[in-house]
Amino acid sequence: MTRFDVRLMREGTVQDMQCVRDCDSSDPRQRRHFEQPVIQTAQMFVGEMGCWLVVAGHAMYVRYLAHRRRGGSGYRPIGLDEPTLAADEDDRDGRPAAADPMSPARKPLVANDDARRPLRGGRVMLLALPAGCDIAGTTLMNVGLLFVAASIYQMTRGALVLFVGLFSVLFLRRRLRLYQWSALVLVVLGVALVGLAGALFQDRRAVPSAGDVTDHSAARLRRRALAAAAAHAPETLRTVVGILLIAAAQIFTACQFVLEEWILEHYALEPLKVVGWEGIFGSLGTIAGMIVLHVTVGRTARGRYGYFDAREGWRELTQSQAIGVSSVLIMISIG
Amino acid sequence: MAAKATIPFLVSMMLVTGVCNTLLTKYQVGDEHGSIR
Numbered sequence: 573m574t575r576f577d578v579r580l581m582r583e584g585t586v587q588d589m590q591c592v593r594d595c596d597s598s599d600p601r602q603r604r605h606f607e608q609p610v611i612q613t614a615q616m617f618v619g620e621m622g623c624w625l626v627v628a629g630h631a632m633y634v635r636y637l638a639h640r641r642r643g644g645s646g647y648r649p650i651g652l653d654e655p656t657l658a659a660d661e662d663d664r665d666g667r668p669a670a671a672d673p674m675s676p677a678r679k680p681l682v683a684n685d686d687a688r689r690p691l692r693g694g695r696v697m698l699l700a701l702p703a704g705c706d707i708a709g710t711t712l713m714n715v716g717l718l719f720v721a722a723s724i725y726q727m728t729r730g731a732l733v734l735f736v737g738l739f740s741v742l743f744l745r746r747r748l749r750l751y752q753w754s755a756l757v758l759v760v761l762g763v764a765l766v767g768l769a770g771a772l773f774q775d776r777r778a779v780p781s782a783g784d785v786t787d788h789s790a791a792r793l794r795r796r797a798l799a800a801a802a803a804h805a806p807e808t809l810r811t812v813v814g815i816l817l818i819a820a821a822q823i824f825t826a827c828q829f830v831l832e833e834w835i836l837e838h839y840a841l842e843p844l845k846v847v848g849w850e851g852i853f854g855s856l857g858t859i860a861g862m863i864v865l866h867v868t869v870g871r872t873a874r875g876r877y878g879y880f881d882a883r884e885g886w887r888e889l890t891q892s893q894a895i896g897v898s899s900v901l902i903m904i905s906i907g
Numbered sequence: 908m909a910a911k912a913t914i915p916f917l918v919s920m921m922l923v924t925g926v927c928n929t930l931l932t933k934y935q936v937g938d939e940h941g942s943i944r
């Protein structure tokens with residue numbers, strides 16, 4: 573068995589694992605892969621809701637185990653870094669009055685004690701705004717990921733820093749110094765270079781063979797170049813569209829970050845709870861959007877088997893083991 | 908000492924899980940070449 577045969581078997585196996593429809597077609601281009609960016613967005617928000625498990629675990633630890641670790645004498649060591657009057661507040665906000673300074677790992681589980689108002693009650697709905705931006709940004713990025721390689725996708729996301737910098741100056745009245753603006757320009761140049769390279773230099777496997785490669789006659793070379801350009805054109809267009817979608821998505825993600833910064837500037841809430849609440853609002857918003865889009869687009873003849881066909885997406889998710897397992901792993905990685 | 912190592916560990920975990928998330932998402936959709944590139 574040659575190296576080419578081994579590669580063909582491996583890549584065929586990987587491809588077949590992701591194939592969700594018309595997998596038996598002799599023409600590989602007729603086989604359909606998993607293309608459900610909205611469902612992938614919903615997966616992300618379900619993973620964010622997993623933060624509530626950590627919050628619940630910490631609350632149970634503080635309620636049932638922290639007392640035992642302090643001992644039953646009723647006396648507790650006075651914290652060197654924290655005021656003694658805070659001892660009565662320990663059980664409420666979950667921070668034991670131990671002598672040790674707070675571990676960095678526990679900081680996301682407690683609210684900062686400062687002049688900010690606690691984010692409670694109806695004000696928690698404020699977190700629906702960044703969640704909405706996250707829905708738009710993540711869905712656009714998932715659509716863009718369908719068209720580009722993972723490496724180009726990740727590098728294009730670097731454009732986020734530019735938009736965050738701009739929005740911080742515009743809306744949060746931050747001031748950036750010259751060296752910070754220079755850094756942003758450099759990042760944008762780097763992202764542009766990556767995108768250009770991805771669009772210009774396609775995967776050679778996408779180019780069909782144009783004859784004997786040992787024949788370097790001028791006419792043959794010209795024919796091969798034209799065939800390569802023709803074969804590359806749809807790939808190049810796909811790559812450009814994917815990069816533009818991902819770059820545009822960073823606008824929404826930047827809005828999300830700026831909104832979160834504004835909210836947390838004025839209100840106090842444990843960082844893990846912020847993520848958990850955004851997961852809840854994002855999940856609800858995504859599911860509501862999926863229902864509306866399925867009814868208006870997915871059920872129609874044009875929308876069937878498309879991005880908004882929720883029924884088909886659910887079938888693909890539940891009937892393909894590879895997609896189901898990878899979905900669970902994605903949720904865990906997000907959480 | 909443990910506290911000093913916590914932050915680099917958490918940052919590393921954040922980067923690793925981010926990479927895993929991207930690769931898993933691309934694995935789900937794949938491409939016509941059967942790779943995630």
